[in-house]
Amino acid sequence: MNNDCLFCKIIEGQIPSHKVYEDDKCYAFLDIFPVNYGHTLIVPKEHVVTLYDISDESLAHIFKVAKKLGPIVSEALDCDGITFNQNNGHYQDVKHFHLHLMPRYAHDSQMIRNNRPNDDKYHLQALAKIRNKLKKDS
Secondary structure (H helix, E strand, O other): OOOHHHHHHHOOOOOOOOEEEEEEEEEEEEEOOOOOOOOEEEEOOOOOOOOOOOOHHHHHHHHHHHHHHHHHHHHOOOOOEEEEOOOHHHHOOOOOOOOOEEEEEEOOOOOOOOOEEEEEEHHHHHHHHHHHHHHHOO
């Protein structure tokens, strides 16, 4: 536990939350700033900051829980789908790994927007850089 971490305090019961699910490895609760009603965060009980810090075992467990909760939330809320999202690094509001499970509706206004033009040159340059890095790290 990290005494300065909001999510660690929620897991420990020091800050109230609307618990959706809990087991010995993770805790799921409603987001206080939901994209749509039922927006749930799934967090490991161990304090890890990013995707790069979490163990493979814990990450697999988080996704196993997401796979279990997704259809339950979808059916309970009669939504059209679920978006799973995980921000990493600078974009995390809370520096504790978490997976968003967001109910989606065909006509909701919540869009993940692409801010870059569909430019083949840009995409091919990015692809080349990624492939080169993969070769070097293999």
